[in-house]
Amino acid sequence: LPHTANPEISGWVERIRSGDARALARAISAVEDRRPEAQALLRALFPHTGRARVIGMTGSPGAGKSTLVDQLAKHYRKEKHSLGIIAVDPTSPFSGGAILGDRIRMLSHHGDSGIYIRSMATRGALGGLAATTADAATVLDAAGRDLLLIETVGVGQDEIDIVRLADVTVVILVPGMGDDVQSIKAGIMEIADVFVINKSDREGAERVEREIRAMQSLSQRKDEWSPPIVKTVATEGKGTAELAEAIAGYEHFVEKRGLLKRKRAEHWRTRLLEMLRDALLNRVLRQQFGERELERYAEEIAEHQRDPYALIEEVLAGLENVKSKI
Ligand SMILES: Nc1nc2c(ncn2[C@@H]2O[C@H](COP(=O)(O)OP(=O)(O)OP(=O)(O)O)[C@@H](O)[C@H]2O)c(=O)[nH]1
Numbered sequence: 001l002p003h004t005a006n007p008e009i010s011g012w013v014e015r016i017r018s019g020d021a022r023a024l025a026r027a028i029s030a031v032e033d034r035r036p037e038a039q040a041l042l043r044a045l046f047p048h049t050g051r052a053r054v055i056g057m058t059g060s061p062g063a064g065k066s067t068l069v070d071q072l073a074k075h076y077r078k079e080k081h082s083l084g085i086i087a088v089d090p091t092s093p094f095s096g097g098a099i100l101g102d103r104i105r106m107l108s109h110h111g112d113s114g115i116y117i118r119s120m121a122t123r124g125a126l127g128g129l130a131a132t133t134a135d136a137a138t139v140l141d142a143a144g145r146d147l148l149l150i151e152t153v154g155v156g157q158d159e160i161d162i163v164r165l166a167d168v169t170v171v172i173l174v175p176g177m178g179d180d181v182q183s184i185k186a187g188i189m190e191i192a193d194v195f196v197i198n199k200s201d202r203e204g205a206e207r208v209e210r211e212i213r214a215m216q217s218l219s220q221r222k223d224e225w226s227p228p229i230v231k232t233v234a235t236e237g238k239g240t241a242e243l244a245e246a247i248a249g250y251e252h253f254v255e256k257r258g259l260l261k262r263k264r265a266e267h268w269r270t271r272l273l274e275m276l277r278d279a280l281l282n283r284v285l286r287q288q289f290g291e292r293e294l295e296r297y298a299e300e301i302a303e304h305q306r307d308p309y310a311l312i313e314e315v316l317a318g319l320e321n322v323k324s325k326i
């Protein structure tokens with residue numbers, strides 16, 4: 001039977017598309033927990049996706065990302081957009097619970113069904129936070145949310161991967177706090193389509209701006225886009241309209257230059273590799289060994305009782321056997 005013939009899945013898809021918030025929440029949970037039904041659901045949702053604009057917002061802890069997302073959300077709601085907001089917490093679900101509570105408290109739109117807010121803190125047993133976030137965005141896209149805002153702390157590769165999946169990436173810097181441009185991870189600086197200097201009510205905003213400009217003068221982007229710098233005071237809503245304008249400016253540039261197709265293809269190249277890695281890893285972990293064996297193998301290899309290269313060959317051979325049986 002084709003997946004669409006599964007009445008449970010198609011009913012679920014219908015409810016998600018009609019705006020049922022509970023069906024939506026259940027779908028994102030299924031995706032987040034990597035439950036078996038998530039795969040069929042995502043397949044059934046995919047034909048309904050591709051319309052949402054995805055805006056990634058990243059920056060150091062406490063830079064004001066949530067406050068800014070909150071202001072942007074207000075701005076876009078006035079323009080009658082329907083929003084999905086995903087706040088990604090890279091800390092472990094065990095240590096980060098309280099912090100996550102703080103992170104989303106900033107978002108003050110309870111009761112507005114035009115804004116769906118979700119925080120995601122759990123990663124799969126072995127990484128995959130970027131894939132999970134992208135799948136959650138797929139669900140929201142299919143649900144008809146035309147603007148997705150993704151907030152993530154710009155600390156690690158996982159988080160860089162998350163914003164890389166966005167159509168537009170906003171990098172938020174702040175004056176002071178030793179948060180100089182030089183100390184920001186190079187990877188984060190390179191992915192900025194728009195720079196925000198938030199907390200511009202504080203001293204040092206000009207200096208941060210000069211530093212960004214100096215860095216920009218050293219290298220040109222392949223697409224020749226020169227990322228604008230927007231100063232904001234998120235707590236007062238200052239600069240929000242300018243930020244929305246800068247975001248739209250980049251989207252316009254991408255469209256005018258005909259870069260959208262390439263950008264989307266690059267996105268899917270990254271995402272396919274991620275999906276493939278996930279699927280293969282899951283299959284190996286399910287069919288050949290679990291986490292306990294992984295620990296044991298690691299110990300044996302560390303003590304030179306086992307050859308890691310031979311082990312991988314065995315694993316691959318096992319996979320080929322599975323394939324030939326199908
Ligand atoms: N002075 C000043 N304070 C701000 C500004 N924007 C945010 N803040 C404050 O900075 C603190 C952190 O703001 P958040 O929006 O939670 O920052 P965040 O980047 O989302 O924080 P994490 O998600 O924990 O990394 C809060 O106390 C805000 O009120 C601003 O423009 N000026």
Ligand SMILES: [Mg+2]
Nearest residue numbers: 065066103104
């Ligand atoms: Mg936050």
